[in-house]
Amino acid sequence: MQPAPPTPFTGPAPLRSSQDVGRLGANDAAWRAALLPLAMVAIWLAAVFYFWDARIDHDNSWYVMAIRAWLFEGAHRYTDLVEVNRPLAVYVMAPAVLASAWLTIPAAIAVNLYVLLLAAFTSYLVLRFVRRAPDCSAGLASAYALAATFLALFGPLPGQGQREHFVVLFVLPYVTLAAFRPLGLELPNWQRSAIAAFACLGLLMKPHFLLVPRAISSVECFTGTQP
Numbered sequence: 001m002q003p004a005p006p007t008p009f010t011g012p013a014p015l016r017s018s019q020d021v022g023r024l025g026a027n028d029a030a031w032r033a034a035l036l037p038l039a040m041v042a043i044w045l046a047a048v049f050y051f052w053d054a055r056i057d058h059d060n061s062w063y064v065m066a067i068r069a070w071l072f073e074g075a076h077r078y079t080d081l082v083e084v085n086r087p088l089a090v091y092v093m094a095p096a097v098l099a100s101a102w103l104t105i106p107a108a109i110a111v112n113l114y115v116l117l118l119a120a121f122t123s124y125l126v127l128r129f130v131r132r133a134p135d136c137s138a139g140l141a142s143a144y145a146l147a148a149t150f151l152a153l154f155g156p157l158p159g160q161g162q163r164e165h166f167v168v169l170f171v172l173p174y175v176t177l178a179a180f181r182p183l184g185l186e187l188p189n190w191q192r193s194a195i196a197a198f199a200c201l202g203l204l205m206k207p208h209f210l211l212v213p214r215a216i217s218s219v220e221c222f223t224g225t226q227p
Contacts, residue, residue: 036142040123040149044116047153051112051160060161063090064107067097088205089163115161118169119152125173125195133185148172163205170202171212178216182223 056064066083067090069075077083077090093111100110126148130141152172156165173195177185187195203209 036145037127039146040127043146043149043153044120044123047119048116051116053109054112054160056108056111056161057158060093060111063093064097064100064111066090067094068101071097072101086205088201089166092166092201092205093161111161115165115169116153118166119149122152122169122172123149126176129173129176129180129185132187133180133183135183136180136185144176148176163202167202167205167209167212171199171209174199175212175216178220 066075066077066081069081070077070090071094075081077087083090093114096111096114097107099105099114100107103110123145127145130136130145133141152169156162156168177187177192177195199213203212
């Protein structure tokens with residue numbers, strides 16, 4: 001049996017052109033850019049699985065009962081309904097109770113889904129902000145966005161859906177905007193005003209929550225950052 005003839009030498013492999021290298025680099029960058037949102041979605045889906053049919057605590061149970069009586073039975077707050085808290089928490093929780101009635105789903109599922117959707121929106125804003133800061137490294141942006149997503153979803157345990165949780169959801173974009181402004185994050189005035197108004201939904205629930213913007217303003221004054 002004769003041995004197979006040797007493979008003829010055809011020279012070195014052709015070098016990749018600059019266009020091929022650039023295309024591969026762009027594909028790698030696109031994959032790296034997609035990994036962070038995918039990781040955030042994975043955390044959110046884990047929270048959906050964990051909270052989907054979880055029980056709501058006694059505070060949220062009272063809000064559900066009081067809002068139903070107010071919206072559907074004609075009860076008057078602070079007279080027919082004994083309530084010592086400010087009405088903002090009732091207004092914030094009302095969409096979940098309305099969704100429960102309109103979609104005919106259990107109130108616990110509606111409240112949990114409402115909080116999860118708010119957390120998703122907050123995480124989306126945080127991701128947009130950290131990616132728009134030109135002086136922010138990819139590692140810092142990824143670490144901050146993942147930590148913020150986890151905080152928005154699991155940080156307030158076991159107080160899921162309480163006022164302390166809502167202040168995290170509403171204020172986190174505002175805190176992110178202030179934290180990343182030294183790294184070049186800039187937004188139009190109308191967007192900054194919208195983020196401030198969104199934060200007020202949480203800050204005005206309890207008086208001591210207002211210490212958050214006071215602390216941020218104090219840091220900006222001492223560091224010379226333009227408010």
